[in-house]
Amino acid sequence: MARARQAVGEARRIVVKVGSSSLTTAAGGLDADRVDALVDVLAKVRSGGERELVLVSSGAIAAGLAPLGLARRPRDLARQQAAASVGQGLLMARYTASFARYGVRVGQVLLTSDDMSRRAHHRNASRTLDKLLAMGAFPVVNENDTVATDEIRFGDNDRLAALVAHLVHADLLVLLSDVDGVYDGDPARPGTSRISLVRGPEDLAHVEIGSAGKAGVGTGGMVTKVEAARIAAAAGVPVVLTSTVHAGDALAGADTGTYFHPTGRRSADRLLWLQHASTPQGSLTLDDGAVRAVVERRKSLLPAGIAGVEGEFSAGDPVELRDREGRPVARGLVNFDAKEIPRLIGRSTHDLARDLGPEYEREVVHRDDLVVLQP
Numbered sequence: 001m002a003r004a005r006q007a008v009g010e011a012r013r014i015v016v017k018v019g020s021s022s023l024t025t026a027a028g029g030l031d032a033d034r035v036d037a038l039v040d041v042l043a044k045v046r047s048g049g050e051r052e053l054v055l056v057s058s059g060a061i062a063a064g065l066a067p068l069g070l071a072r073r074p075r076d077l078a079r080q081q082a083a084a085s086v087g088q089g090l091l092m093a094r095y096t097a098s099f100a101r102y103g104v105r106v107g108q109v110l111l112t113s114d115d116m117s118r119r120a121h122h123r124n125a126s127r128t129l130d131k132l133l134a135m136g137a138f139p140v141v142n143e144n145d146t147v148a149t150d151e152i153r154f155g156d157n158d159r160l161a162a163l164v165a166h167l168v169h170a171d172l173l174v175l176l177s178d179v180d181g182v183y184d185g186d187p188a189r190p191g192t193s194r195i196s197l198v199r200g201p202e203d204l205a206h207v208e209i210g211s212a213g214k215a216g217v218g219t220g221g222m223v224t225k226v227e228a229a230r231i232a233a234a235a236g237v238p239v240v241l242t243s244t245v246h247a248g249d250a251l252a253g254a255d256t257g258t259y260f261h262p263t264g265r266r267s268a269d270r271l272l273w274l275q276h277a278s279t280p281q282g283s284l285t286l287d288d289g290a291v292r293a294v295v296e297r298r299k300s301l302l303p304a305g306i307a308g309v310e311g312e313f314s315a316g317d318p319v320e321l322r323d324r325e326g327r328p329v330a331r332g333l334v335n336f337d338a339k340e341i342p343r344l345i346g347r348s349t350h351d352l353a354r355d356l357g358p359e360y361e362r363e364v365v366h367r368d369d370l371v372v373l374q375p
Contacts, residue, residue, distance in 0.1 A: 004197070004259055004261060005253045005255060005259065007171075007172075007238065007253075008172055008238065008240060008251075008259070009251075009253025010253070011170075011171035011238075012050065012051055012171050013051070013052045013053075013054075013133075013168060013169065013171050014051060014053050014173075014174060015054045015055075015056060015161055015164055015165040015168065015173050015174070016042065016054070016055050016056070016173075016174045016176065016251075017056040017057075017158060017160075017161035017174070017175050017176060018038060018055065018058065018176045018244060019059075019157070019176065019177060019178075020058045020059045021178050022034060022038070022176055022177075022178060022244040023035055023038070023057070023058070023059040023062070023063075023091075024063060025066075029062075029063060029067070030091065030094050032098075034244075035094050035095065035098050036101075038244060038247065039098040039099055039101075041247045041251070042055065043099065043101075043102040043104060045251050046104075046138070053138065054133070054139045054141060054168055054170070055095075055140045055141065056140075056141045056142070056161040056164055057091065057095070057140050057141070057142055057157075058157045059091050059142075060083075060087040060088040060091050060142055061073060061080055061083045061087055062083075062087065063086075063087030063088075063090045063091050064084060064087025064088075065083055065087070067087075067090070068082065068086055070083060088142065091142075092106065092140065095140055099138055104136075104137075104138050105137045105138065106137065106138050106139075106140055107137040107138065107139050107140070108139075108140055108142075109125070109129060109139050109140070109141045110141075110143070111125060111141060111142075111143060111144060111160065112143065112144045122167075122270045125167065126168070129167065129168050130168070141161075143157055143160055158175060158224040158225050158227070158228035159224065159227065159231060159276060159277065160277070161173060161175065161228060161232075162228040162229070162232040162235075162237070162276075163231070163273050163276060165232050165237045166232065166235045166237060166266065166272050167273075171237075171238075172237070172238055172239075172240070173232045173239045173240075174239070174240050174241075174247070174250055174251060175225050175228060175229060175239060175241045175242075176242065176243065176244040176247055177222070177225055177241065177242070177243055178243060179222065179243055180194065180242050180243040180245075180246055180257055181194045181195065181241060181242055181256070181257040181258040182194070182195045182198070182204070182207065182209070182222065182226060182241060182258040183195065183207075184206075185207075185208070194257075194258065195207070195258050196257075196259065197259050197261065198229070198233075198259070198260045198261065199261050199263075200261075200263050201230065201263075209222045209223045209226050229241055230260070231272075231276055232260070233260045233261065233262050233264070234264040235264060235266055235272055236262050236265050238259065238260065238261060238262050239259070240256075240257050240259050240260075241257050241260070242256050242257025242258070243257070271370075271371040274331055274332070274333070274369070274371050275331060275371045275373070278318035279318065280318050280319050280320040280331060281311055281312070281313035281314075281319060282309065282311020282312060282319050282320075282334075283309070283310045283320040283321070283328075284301070284306055284308070284309055284310075284319055284320070284321050284322070284334070284341070284364070284365075285309070285310075285322050285323075285326075286301065286305050286306060286307060286322065286329070287305055287306075287307045287324070288323070290304075290307075291323045291329055293305065294329065294330050294370065295372050298367055298372070300363035300364075300365060300366050300367040300370070301321065301332065301364045301365040301370070302348075302349060302363055302364065303344035303346070303347050303348070303349060303364055304346055304347060304348050304349075306341065306344065306345045306364060307324065307345065307346075308345070309341040309342060309345070311338060313334060313338045314337050314338075315334060315335055315336055315337055316333055316334070317333065317334060318331060318333055319333075319334045329372065329373060330373055331371055332365035332369050332371065333365065333366075333369040333370075334364060334365055335362060335363060335364055335365065335366065336364060341364070344364065349361045349362065349363075
């Protein structure tokens with residue numbers, strides 16, 4: 001455990017995620033003192049020039065509530081997006097002013113989960129974040145809530161933070177909450193204790209993870225934070241989950257919060273987004289041979305292996321690949337529109353090229369755009 005905490009203290013590139021409840025009042029609106037306190041910690045950590053930080057910050061919707069006269073977070077998407085539109089500017093203005101006390105410039109990066117599954121968008125986001133860090137700016141990342149649809153209910157940016165940690169090749173992910181770690185029961189009840197180390201999912205098998213907090217300004221809770229920690233750890237990134245007030249201690253490698261030990265290796269960045277952040281727009285049913293080719297041999301999906309199609313999607317959209325029993329086995333970016341698929345089913349690419357043209361002599365889902373789902 002001591003060696004793990006030492007590695008935390010020595011991490012060079014770090015992604016920190018902070019939630020709405022740590023930045024705003026319960027009534028909505030930014031709490032300047034809270035923002036300044038967090039910035040004080042982050043500025044100190046990077047002051048020596050040896051450590052690089054990226055902040056994934058929630059709070060845009062919450063910051064927009066009071067200015068729009070909303071008593072609480074609205075349920076309908078249109079008003080959530082309106083609040084985000086007002087609040088995002090206020091949030092960035094607050095960070096800009098707070099970091100200016102240290103002579104640090106702030107750069108805003110807005111991401112959508114769907115876009116990040118696509119090659120060009122993923123590559124551009126990676127370049128932007130790397131360049132901001134290289135130029136000494138402090139990147140503040142948020143999901144683009146003003147245009148997001150399903151993503152707006154994504155889990156208070158926790159999963160986004162895990163994916164950003166992988167995107168920037170971070171050495172550490174720190175998830176800040178209003179609770180100082182994962183407990184083996186309700187932290188408010190006597191007799192419960194903090195779980196300081198999680199080596200794998202089995203260490204939490206007996207733990208009932210709590211839901212969103214009482215503040216009512218965010219969407220996340222311990223469930224989404226633990227899931228985000230598992231995603232990052234499975235991708236080779238260690239995670240510390242602790243409270244915002246203990247952020248400085250966590251970044252220094254002190255024994256605070258819950259440490260999630262890496263459980264896997266890094267994979268292709270974009271495929272992690274495809275697996276955990278994309279919303280399938282339809283599905284393709286595969287015959288038994290195609291399932292074996294895709295799952296066991298990591299091959300591309302060819303038209304000959306398709307047995308059926310469902311949904312409405314366009315070329316480039318994420319789709320789910322299923323076996324004949326309807327079980328999801330993989331996810332990938334499809335190269336054809338849904339309406340084109342029926343005439344491709346069961347046919348070889350050679351025959352399709354002869355009958356329909358050379359543009360049909362290609363994979364339905366290329367192996368570079370495909371991720372196998374764990375059973």
